Amino acid sequence: MLIETSPRRRFVLLGRFAPLHLGHQKSIDSLIDRFGLSQVLIIIGSSSSYNSRTPYSYEERRQMILAVYPQIEVLPLPDTHPSLIHFDGQSNSQWLDSLESLQNSRGEQFVFIGGSQEDLAILAERFKTLILVDRHQLGHDYSATEVREALDRGDITTLSSLLSPPVLPLAIAGYQRFQKTL
Secondary structure, eight states, X not given: OOOOOOTXXXXXXXXXXXXOOHHHHHHHHHHHHHHOGGGEEEEEESTTOOBTTBXXXXXXXXXXXXXXXXXXXXXXXXXXXXXXXXXXXXXXXXXXXXXXXXXXXXTOEEEEEESSHHHHTTXXXXXXXXXXXXXXSTTOOOOHHHHHHHHHHTOHHHHHHHSXXXXXXXXXXXXXXXXXXX
16 A cells, blocks of 8 residues: 655554564664654554563653664553553544644644554554554564563573664663563
């Protein structure tokens, strides 16, 4: 699908970024290469959550992104139910309403970028969507769960293969802070 750039259109990568890993970076790099930095917006979802699946504060996740992309625009999107660790689908309508409200408040049209049709299914109910980097292709199958498991094990070798050098110390420090809250 051909989607043109315009001053009112923003290409959005929405994720928890818990933490930012190389798969996220491939998507962000593709967005910047194709549409230009000024057209890219990163939205950190679950920005109000702090749990085993999201063991970083919004500000920690924002700092990881800015460590690699200092000029990129990053915004928070709080959860409608921040106590949930796994989404149950019951708040999808509220979540989409929040995204529409954000889009409208900015006077922009959001086009959401994802790694698969499954990733974009809920967003596609109300927004244009686009796959730039198919996460099911060989070499694109990074997982934040895999990163968090390596953090649990203290496996620096695996972490170094999943996180970029500027993110690695931030991810470790943030995860250690989270572990102290347990």
